[in-house]
Amino acid sequence: MTRMPDPFHPSRRAAGVQLPIIPTVAGWIAETPGTVSLGQGVAYYGPPPEAMRVLGGFASSPASHPYKPDAGLPELRKAFEEKLRAENGIDAPFERRILVTAGANQAFFNAVLAICDPGDEVILLTPYYFNHEMAIALASCRAVCVPTDESCRPRVDAIEAALTPRTRAVVTVSPNNPTGVVYSRETLSEINRLCARRGLYHISDEAYEYFTYDGAEHFSPGSLGGGEHTISLYSLSKAYGMASWRVGFLVAPERLFDDLMKIQDTVIVCAPAVSQAVALGALRTGRGYCRERLETIDRVRREVMDRLSSLPGLLTVPPAQGAFYVLAKVRTGMGDLLLTERLIREHRVAVIPGGTFGITEACCLRIAYGSLTPETAAEGMRRLVEGLRAILGG
């Protein structure tokens, strides 16, 4: 007897996308009251209060509520054009190159849809940002994963070796999620040149551009003059504490702009206008808002690094000078998902398991410290260190 196929099966592309890990971890946390979360990928602060002062005027103006231009509010795009020129060395006229999206995830998905057809390949560097891998699968394309070196830095020769006639783009994330590594100007330039030479797009995700420490400097490959093949992604979620507001920016070659507008119209019409209004206020406040708060995050970061260095036999951490993440490679045969669940349930401390970032050959845990106070960081790290010792017998 043969079994009839289920006519209502989900699409293969959806079935092939990994289940997002955050809701799973959030579920374990919810079941374990008092858990300190080293999982949350946000900064500890909210949007600039002066930016939110626009809300009253926005709400009471009748012109606020109908649809807005697909590409975003012109004044917001103009402000971002100026920010790009001043801070990133990117010269991108907003009318033809800048699109406001509902977060950098939507920006990435739009970009993939604009350049990739089913079966096309996109190079991700492992460990990758999980939503990138998910977006590529959802577009019925293939993420080709290229391992980074032992310090989680890109290996340009390995990238080049992975290219095929189906490759359409190489993705870099610097400062990196999940490793916290800041890629050097030289490496990013080399990747950008490789892309130009091989007829590929370079998608540069710069959501964490403001989060660098120890003198590390962020570099934007879009400043190299590769206006023909560089796609740069930005987010206000981290720098301005606006995660729930969903505002990001897609800076694209002019040749893609009309297609990106079609995609934007189809997916969301326009980014939420109320969030765009607050975003404009945030950009006017400027990066000083983040810089003033970076010292607190850096203090927490040092605490985290200090505690991790007390476990040299148990784990190693690649040098991390950016974002608000470190990736701990744990010396154990235990699965990362099980270890994470036990850390939460038995020691009330949450991290994100490395498998979700494409790490399959080792047990890694991502530790996020952006949302912590020095006190919760100390307590969370105490639990993590004790938990790892207790579970793994270190």
Next chain:
Amino acid sequence: MTRMPDPFHPSRRAAGVQLPIIPTVAGWIAETPGTVSLGQGVAYYGPPPEAMRVLGGFASSPASHPYKPDAGLPELRKAFEEKLRAENGIDAPFERRILVTAGANQAFFNAVLAICDPGDEVILLTPYYFNHEMAIALASCRAVCVPTDESCRPRVDAIEAALTPRTRAVVTVSPNNPTGVVYSRETLSEINRLCARRGLYHISDEAYEYFTYDGAEHFSPGSLGGGEHTISLYSLSKAYGMASWRVGFLVAPERLFDDLMKIQDTVIVCAPAVSQAVALGALRTGRGYCRERLETIDRVRREVMDRLSSLPGLLTVPPAQGAFYVLAKVRTGMGDLLLTERLIREHRVAVIPGGTFGITEACCLRIAYGSLTPETAAEGMRRLVEGLRAILGG
């Protein structure tokens, strides 16, 4: 000499999507000051003021700004569950069947990605809602267009004849954009049963559910107990004047929920929290908010219908008892795009050309009356009637 292919070409799927018409028409309007727009697909009013009163508290609470659950705020989903049960006869537990999206467009795109792989087919009834056709193309799928009858009502036999082994869904929009036709309970039930029998999803777009006139009644096919195969889409953009806020709802079979969560996480993480907070206030205000304003819209509608009936030799209009659209079929050999441009540039009145809704065999114009006052409606229709007479010599 052969020409080298451009390595930076956009994807075929993006190239295959029609350019959105609204920005084009908006461009002509911007170049023609004083134009009355009969193009805008929104109601004349904004969100309930009492709903927007949450903004101050939302902004000042630190818990408002980090990411929210992918599926939406539980209290908002719960409120929508109750609305569905009370108003639509749909019994859908929010935990497993209701997802908050950034507008009904995103809900539709999520649904297509959840059930369709490249090459799959989705049945649209022409004239169709253009963003549906665009979403299907963007998903590398094929929109199979089935003409409606002379009164723009679905022909179930024609739908059945268009099914192939690749068909995955049939889409209905009632009350309809662009025709204003309200589909009968019988017809929608017949389509829903056909889908069940043939193993297809029925995607029912109900964005205009509150906008019915002359005693016409909206019917939700999701109330037929087809919780296994009916996907229902809703929007707050029209009923609550919240277009720029981007809030919609996707009500799906439970079997699709996990896949829809992956898609949501990838595309947007979560709908903007500030908009969800206002949406909750809107749902608590309830449909009475829209009902009180419907009389004004109905008055404008009668004005529009009256004026159109003064041109029987020049155009015909199918009976329209819903949404805030009528579709005028103009007796001319002139192209709809040219006619639209001339109406704007020469007579300062804007409509949307029928081609964007898939109408290729006739010159049709969509007239939207939801955003007008009785005064602007009278002036707009005067210009339209005079313009059509002048251009077409009626």
